[in-house]
Amino acid sequence: MIIKDVLCPFCGCLCDDLAVEVVDNKVVDVKHACKIGASKIRGHDRIKAPMMRDDKKGEFREVSYDEAINESAKILANSKRPLLYGWASGVCEMMKKGVLLTEEVGGIIDNTASVCHGPSALGVHEKGLPTGTLGQFANRADVVVFWGCNPVQAHPRHMGRYSVFTKGFFANKGRRSRKVVVFDVRKTDTANLADEYVQVNPGEDYMVLSALRAIVAEKGDVVPETVGGVPKEKLVEVAETMKGAQFGIVYFGMGLTQSRGKYKNIDNAVSLVTELNAHGKHSIIPMRGHYNVTGFGQVCAWETGFVNAVDMSRGYPYYNPGETCSNDLLMREEIDAAFIIAGDAGAHFPAQSIARMGKVPVINIDPFHSASTEMANIVIPTKVSGVELEGTAYRMDGVSLRMRKLVDVDFPSDEEVLDKIIAKVQEIKGASS
Amino acid sequence: MSEMLIKNATVYDPINGVNGDLMDIAVKDGKIVDSASGSAQVIDAGGRLVYPGGVDAHSHIAGSKVNIGRIMRPEDSRLGLKARTKLTRAYTGYTVPNVYAMGYRYAEMGYTTAFEAAIPILKARHTHEELEEIPIIDKGGLTLFGSNWMVMDAIRENDQDRLAAYVAWGLLASRGWGVKIVNPGGGEAWGFGKNVSGLDDPVPNFEVTPRQIIRNLAEVNEKMNLPHSIHLHCNNLGKPGNYETTLASFDICKDIKASRDRQSLHVTHVQFNSWGGNHWGDMESKSDAIADYLNKNDFLTIDMGQLVFGSATTMTADGPVQYANARLLKARWSNGDVELEDTSGVTPLEYHPQSYIHGIMWAIGLELALLTKDPWQVLMTTDHPNGGPYVNYPMVMTMLMSKKRREKEMAKIAEKTFERTSIAGIDRELDWYDIAIKTRAAHAKVLGIIEQGKGHLGVGADADIAIYDIKPDETDATVEFDKVEAAFRRSAYTIKGGEVVARDGEITATPMGRTFWVRTKVDNDGYGRMMDDLKLKFKNYYSVNMANYMVQDEYVERPVVVDTEYK
């Protein structure tokens, strides 16, 4: 059987045009996806059953789902400052349950954005976000800027489907309709495909953005001969290109959010784009990584009022990045239990945070083995969303789509596991109150 | 299900012509019935004011622009915090509440139904995800068609059957209730940073005018026999002198016969479109001209879009006006273009009584309601949260009921306001019956949901009932406005579908409401032409596949579907 119009559960492009061949409940072929997407759908080694261990250096023993779930509930219910982290490689339905569980245990919920596009949210708090859907950019953009991102590697079909090579209604010659500019500290594969590559000194993006703003505002005379390693001439040329666009779009990535300046870079980039709108039309959009990391921000915002890093210990949401993000809490050694689901803290947190996690009970819910499994006391395998489970995901531009189920498996879904943990936590808390 | 008997109620039920009669109301299985048995739960209203549950025909309660408002404004989410209880989830926010507070606060005021005013089809799934989580109230939403390529192409090619087929398909795809038109054509022009300047300014690249868009959608709306008329946000919103465009927009629909017992045109938040003058310096109220038109013509209705001083988050599919606002006020600006369909903008702002511009806006909203003779023609709204959040409705009600209350407010407002407005000279004070019309009955009539049991208390209606702690015959609303406002802020009882959901302003139960949407059959060859065009649009221009586009049933778990047919 060939299933059409399948969504890819890998990157923020959320491609929805895949064709997957399923024979005997097994994926045998994946068409139209890029390599990384296809490999996720084909699947690889799974965690086969729930496991537990007391000593993190010891061996896991296989346990029943009930035992693992009950033990997880006990840990969370008895913890004073539990961290519930991850919430990226899953569907929105499970994220809603995550917010509820966090309320039940008075914990902190934090998403992987904490260590990637978190600063983008702070930039949005400062300046807003003039943006649009990817099809708007595909149809119209004649100037395309990639800043600190490398879609050729991280979002392999992005340039083909949405940003560069695709033909649009107005941009009807595809690649030839667009001028492509890449700002990056190194000459990436994406830069190799650009019309213009602007090499920025590491950590000096903010200054380059400021210089562009000055030139756009016709105050170029205040700009020194080189800024952030870029000759003024080049800046003037690029600024004129952007200003001359009928429709300009800036895609930005971790090179901008996680380099020196962080959210101030985003603030400055949004300001540049806002000011450019006095000339043509201009938009800006973060290149989100996981296929539904955007969905967590949406769910968390409509449920708690805040986009991420929400502390529910007061019974109402409290948000203060710098205080309530995972690494803030771990480094202050406040966390006394960690619940890692659909995201890998083990692989992406700094050593000091990892050290703290070594000292507290860790529950890991994931279909696959990861660095977080290494730190865990309890491991609960679940379905792979978008392959074994239907549900909602938000593309990087905030368009939500329904993921399809391709094969049936016996694993429970994240949502089912969360439901059971919530029920058990309520039982424990109810008994003690 | 249980029975209920509300005794000694002073009832205002304008749809059934009940004007302050002392009576009992019986409820069974969530509906109003003739009489109740001896085992019914009895609530003694003790002569207190009883209204049908409030209905809000125009409010921005769910979807991507509401959520970008939350994401952009953590300072707003830090307001209005209330910790979770065994029954309720945590409340956050003032202008952009979280989904829980959104439902609870409506219910606490005696409101039981609210309609989201703008659903972009491509993002409708998101809208419904939020609507599904708003507790207690029933809802629906209006779907955006005013800058849609399918719409404009069909109009340019004079193919109304195809247009109807697309509107029907779009309502189905978005699970929408009605046809919303925002700044017709302007959303497309904004795709390249431009706008349309008036009704006869053609949309770039599409060669249709805003006038044609309004006219064709209005005609098709009536041929489709939709419960609601077209719902128009006029061109040139927020610009001094725009009242002329507004009047000319009214005229476009003057000769269109409504297919049902309702208006053939609803124009929304007209406060923002009743401005005279040529620039900010000489801006003035033209509510008199607008009200005069309404007084002479009964084919149209409007809502106020009342301004409330303090914090607001403006959000609208009118993208260009939001950019202009943000630049003028140096405020944060979010924009959300939607491929092939529309756009939107979100900008926070603060309305200051000492700004005469804001003073004039404040006055215009009230003038529209008070100068228009027929209370059914002007709905009370704040265009939440554009003019201010809906939690201020009780204050607006008292301003309509009391000249003294208005004078109290006027004392705070920049004096120049009163050279440019007529509010100071208006003596009219609305009564309990008028307020029932303006906050529930007319909303239900305008939306076309009377048949669905909304906005009234006749036998068979939904048992959505608000009891307020006020005795109309012992209360002079023209002077006791503080007492009245307090009563409207916290209902003594809010009953939703026969269940007490709030008591003295505290939530007592959190059932989930239903969602209304319309399915229209278009049975002619326009449907085939539409499908051909639609498939091409998906193949060439949409960034999602057609098979993944339409909102699936999973996102509307408690639907109420109304079927109609295109003739």
Ligand code: SF4
């Ligand atoms: S680009 Fe991303 S979403 Fe598309 S197929 Fe590749 S991994 Fe999947």
Ligand SMILES: [Zn+2]
């Ligand atoms: Zn509105």
